[in-house]
Amino acid sequence: QSVLTQPPSASGTPGQRVTISCSGSSSNIGSNYVYWYQQLPGTAPKLLIYRNNQRPSGVPDRFSGSKSGTSASLAISGLRSEDEADYYCAAWDDSLSGPVFGGGTKLTVV
Amino acid sequence: QVQLQESGPGLVKPSETLSLTCTVSGGSIRSYYWSWIRQPPGKGLEWIGYIHYSGSTNYNSSLKSRVTISVDTSKNQFSLKLSSVTAADTAVYYCARAKADCSGGSCYGGGWFDPWGQGTLVTVSS
Numbered sequence: 379q380s381v382l383t384q385p386p387s388a389s390g391t392p393g394q395r396v397t398i399s400c401s402g403s404s405s406n407i408g409s410n411y412v413y414w415y416q417q418l419p420g421t422a423p424k425l426l427i428y429r430n431n432q433r434p435s436g437v438p439d440r441f442s443g444s445k446s447g448t449s450a451s452l453a454i455s456g457l458r459s460e461d462e463a464d465y466y467c468a469a470w471d472d473s474l475s476g477p478v479f480g481g482g483t484k485l486t487v488v
Numbered sequence: 489q490v491q492l493q494e495s496g497p498g499l500v501k502p503s504e505t506l507s508l509t510c511t512v513s514g515g516s517i518r519s520y521y522w523s524w525i526r527q528p529p530g531k532g533l534e535w536i537g538y539i540h541y542s543g544s545t546n547y548n549s550s551l552k553s554r555v556t557i558s559v560d561t562s563k564n565q566f567s568l569k570l571s572s573v574t575a576a577d578t579a580v581y582y583c584a585r586a587k588a589d590c591s592g593g594s595c596y597g598g599g600w601f602d603p604w605g606q607g608t609l610v611t612v613s614s
Contacts, residue, residue, distance in 0.1 A: 380532060410591045413600045415533075422582055423533065425602035429589070434602065466533055470589070470596045476548055477598035479533040 381406060382467055382480035389486040395455040398483045400467030402448050406478055410470040412450040414443055417464040417482075426465070427452065454485075462487045490515040492583050492605035500577075500612050506570040510583030510605060517541050517559065521586035521597040522566045524557060526579040527607070534579075538586045538597050539566055546597060573612045580607040 383401040390396040400412065414427035425434055427443035430450065442453045450469075454461055467480040496508035510522070523538035537547035539557045547555045551570070559566040570577060582604050589599025 410596075411589055411599065415601075422604040422607050423601075424604070425600055428587075428600040428602075468533075468600075470591070470598055472594070474549060475596075476537075476546060477535045477596075479535065482532045 380481040381471060381474070381478035382469065384465075384467060384480035384483045386481065387484045387486065389488055390454075390457045391488055392457055392459065394457045395453060396457060396485065397454075398452045398465050398467075398485070400450045400452070400480050402450075402469060402478075404448060405473040406448075406469040406471040407445065407450055408448040409472060412443065412445050413468045414441075414452045415466045415468065417466065419463070423466060457487055459487050461485060490585060490603055492585065492603060494581060494583050494605045494608040496608060496610070498609060498611060500573055500610060501614050502574055502612055503572055506568070506573050506577060506581075506610055506612070508568045508581055508583075508608065508610070510566050510568075512564045512566075512585075517561055517564045517566065521588055522557075522559065523584050523586040523598065523601060524568045525582045525584055525601065525604075526577075527582070528576075528579040535598065536568065536570075536581075540597060575612050578610065578612045580609050582607045 411429045415423040416426045417423040430445040431443045464482045471478045521538045524536040554571045556569040584601035584604040587599045
């Protein structure tokens with residue numbers, strides 16, 4: 379059971395906008411930054427969003443992050459087939475004194 | 489740019505110690521924090537621990553009694569040892585650079601992880 383809660387799956391059609399939610403508590407999302415990772419099939423995770431809504435260089439602006447209270451969301455607009463991947467949220471947890479991950483959301487582009 | 493590469497045995501017997509090394513290239517290990525993260529087959533990510541180049545460490549409380557992370561700055565490497573392994577420790581093990589971050593007045597070593605190594609599968613089996 380992951381500390382951060384994500385829906386196990388999400389789907390969308392090419393060109394559509396999809397959002398993936400990440401729910402936590404006051405000890406993690408509620409008081410610290412949220413980070414998002416993309417894991418393409420058979421590869422290592424890659425940083426997608428840091429500090430709630432900041433994109434590393436090279437990440438398309440189709441990807442955006444937001445946070446409100448103890449929840450966060452990753453939005454992908456203009457969905458493409460190459461966006462089909464697993465997406466993980468993460469945050470520092472003050473109670474556990476360490477970073478925690480969500481269980482991951484498998485995004486399918488149908 | 490900085491690249492990370494894991495190395496070590498792909499098969500470990502139950503009750504023995506898993507040992508992996510991460511070699512950092514394209515940059516010095518003398519900055520940032522350096523972390524180990526694992527992913528059991530078909531499952532999600534689990535943070536194992538991190539080390540600062542100065543040697544200070546922080547471990548996942550669920551693994552703390554079995555984990556040791558060390559750093560060798562002369563070789564630009566850091567290592568993971570996980571003792572008394574069982575089948576539940578079978579996973580792809582990733583090393584990653586951890587960026588310290590500060591939020592709400594407190595700072596922590598495990599902010600975001602970037603970049604990651606390609607990962608190495610370690611199977612625990614007799």
